[in-house]
Amino acid sequence: MGEVLELRQYTLRPGQRDVLVDLFDREFVETQEAEGMAILGQFRDLDRPDRFVWLRSFPDISTRAAALTAFYTGPVWKAHAAAANATMIDVDDVLLLRPVHGFRLARAGRPAVGTVHAPASAVLATIHLRDEEFDDSFADTVPRALACYRTEYAENDFPALPVRTGVHAFVTFSRFDSVEALDAHATPARPGVQVHRLRLSPTPRSLLR
Numbered sequence: 001m002g003e004v005l006e007l008r009q010y011t012l013r014p015g016q017r018d019v020l021v022d023l024f025d026r027e028f029v030e031t032q033e034a035e036g037m038a039i040l041g042q043f044r045d046l047d048r049p050d051r052f053v054w055l056r057s058f059p060d061i062s063t064r065a066a067a068l069t070a071f072y073t074g075p076v077w078k079a080h081a082a083a084a085n086a087t088m089i090d091v092d093d094v095l096l097l098r099p100v101h102g103f104r105l106a107r108a109g110r111p112a113v114g115t116v117h118a119p120a121s122a123v124l125a126t127i128h129l130r131d132e133e134f135d136d137s138f139a140d141t142v143p144r145a146l147a148c149y150r151t152e153y154a155e156n157d158f159p160a161l162p163v164r165t166g167v168h169a170f171v172t173f174s175r176f177d178s179v180e181a182l183d184a185h186a187t188p189a190r191p192g193v194q195v196h197r198l199r200l201s202p203t204p205r206s207l208l209r
Contacts, residue, residue, distance in 0.1 A: 043123060064158060
């Protein structure tokens with residue numbers, strides 16, 4: 001067994017994204033990591049103003065349920081759950097993934113609590129979907145990927161937080177110095193593969209930035 005990653009896309013109530021970003025950056029980073037998770041990135045979707053996207057990883061699938069239980073029954077979530085949930089419409093667009101080659105991000109690079117200025121950099125998450133499972137060799141066809149993940153087929157053992165099932169996904173992440181540089185990067189079309197590009201702006205405290 002090895003790392004599992006959640007790619008979480010939340011649909012929020014109109015005008016509430018900045019509220020959630022501020023709350024998340026302040027209250028939900030170190031407190032989740034204290035329970036054994038890693039918060040690798042949180043982002044504003046540049047094309048959908050009411051979408052918040054974030055990445056959470058676990059050392060392996062066997063530790064995931066215990067870590068989530070500890071956080072969501074703990075004092076920090078209890079204190080802020082009402083405020084967080086008030087911003088949200090839908091939180092079920094979640095892909096559970098395992099690494100082909102994962103991120104190598106040093107937590108020391110995360111800005112301190114209270115940082116308010118977002119970086120100028122941009123992140124591209126490219127979701128490839130098809131009717132059969134991907135294998136690791138698909139990574140060889142993806143240029144300039146910082147990290148590559150594909151569907152983790154293990155059962156979701158924390159059903160309070162649903163994940164998408166019956167999906168064969170291969171997800172790549174790339175970092176660019178600016179939105180303009182991201183937009184100059186083309187994603188090649190492939191027969192039989194649906195491609196969804198998420199153009200993402202890191203929040204002030206996102207580790208991936």
